[in-house]
Amino acid sequence: MYKQFIQNKMVTIEELSFGYRNSKNKLFQDFSLSFEKGKVYGLLGKNGVGKSTLLYLMTGLLVSQKGRICFNKIDVTRRLPITLCDMYIVPEEFDLPSISFRNYVEYNKTFYPRFSMDDLHKYLECFELDMDVNLGALSMGQKKKVYMSFALATNTSLLLMDEPTNGLDIPAKSQFRKFIAMGMSDDKTIVISTHQVKDVDNLLDHVIILDQNKVLLNESVSHICQKLLFVEISSDEMADEALYVSPSIQGKSMILHNKDQEESAINLELLFNAILNNYAQINQYFNISIIK
Template sequence: MLEIKNLSFNYGRRKKEVLSHFSLSLRQGGIYGLLGKNGTGKSTLLALISGLLTPCQGEIIYKGKDVRRRLPDTLCDLFLVPEEFELPSLTLARYIKLNSCFYPRFSTEDMRRYLDLFELDADLNLGTLSMGQKKKVFMSFALAANTSLLLMDEPTNGLDIPGKSQFRKLIASGMSDEKCVVISTHQVRDIDRMLDHVVIIDGSRVLLDQSVADICRTFVFRESSSRELVGQALYALPSVEGNSLILPNAGGEETEINLELLFGAVLAEPDKIAAMFHA
């Protein structure tokens, strides 16, 4: 669906490159978690993919077309939910009427369904909403647009605990084999059970690009106080139960991914973790 080739970008000639000779491919039918430390270019990458920024070098090809051309049939098939945004002081009905025309597959029925998931009424004035409520409305609109590619930057920021649960249901209910969702976040515990694929970047290279299924086939994620297991671990973090461990999965054991632990391991030992997938 999306090919990023040799991409470089900075915010001025005298400033350091945010992305440098960066390449990545995304396929349809999956929910991608995009992770990286602060300043590694995650938000910039999403802005480049959506056509809001123009790369200094390289290209981004979406369904065979260069995103920098900003063709109408490209822009109407992707949607970016940024971390920070403003909504006009309009009724929701008026907002939908003004903006839904840019998305040929927008569904009013889907919009109502997503608002119900967030326990919001359709009869709203956007100017009176809290930031958390605005985010829920905007994400509902984004899903209802039914674009093939949905980009979300820190979507759970500003949501309360019920809202985060509702967000996970929202994404699950809006997915199909034709869609691709990319979620950039530091709140890894909010999304670790909903991802199909994990991408960890550092601005110049992709440190990890693997499906959750392959990650769980390669590693065992375990809580243990055993010194023997700590000695065998590829990576360990202190926890309430002793230590959170990543171990080689030699016996085909099934465990759930610990995204926070995986992220720490990849940053600490990127070459060691990458080599496990080629062993």
């Protein structure tokens, strides 16, 4: 059983410590975490908690002062071709050359052995774009769409996305959720770092919430919904037994202990705010070990 547990871990972060030179405080201190195959992870947290930094550490683009990060049991800081061709990161902000997207693909696809042109066309169609767009003439939102399409078409085992919905309009955010679902498979791991939790509702398999070098929550969506019940109610009924209450258009959004194993859809924004503002109440239902 333990051997199978280890084999399912695609990325392992062990006793990581990292801080920027111009900062007095470390972003991570003796920090450990892992990511399994075949899941879409939401890496959630307020701005400044280190979500983007963690993604760059996971690719080896940043190097920790202490600890180790392994991708498929290989230290990412070695930046070996066998790992680089099997991981892809979509940063929050990026520049693209003023060339046609078709030429961009031709120049870059050879670095990724499992790149699929058929998949690329499928993802572009999802965003209502084509291969002949000029990258220099695109808005930031459009650039993000074509870049994410290329990233998913590489079919790398690990895809890291930093605030992917920033710059997307409301219809495009809906398309994004469809786009990720289309590209997911059992041998892939997708990690989406965001503070815009509404944009990844109904998309995630697993939720990780970070705050100041701490993992406040690290649970599958199915387990969260087994323990917690998310409800919308127009009155104050059940407010006394609620673990967390927030005003909503319908009246009240509440998180309750799911004593009767009722079905409810996860409300990520409500959960996120509950964890940050009323951690002790939520923590009692999960075996969360806080990393100091």
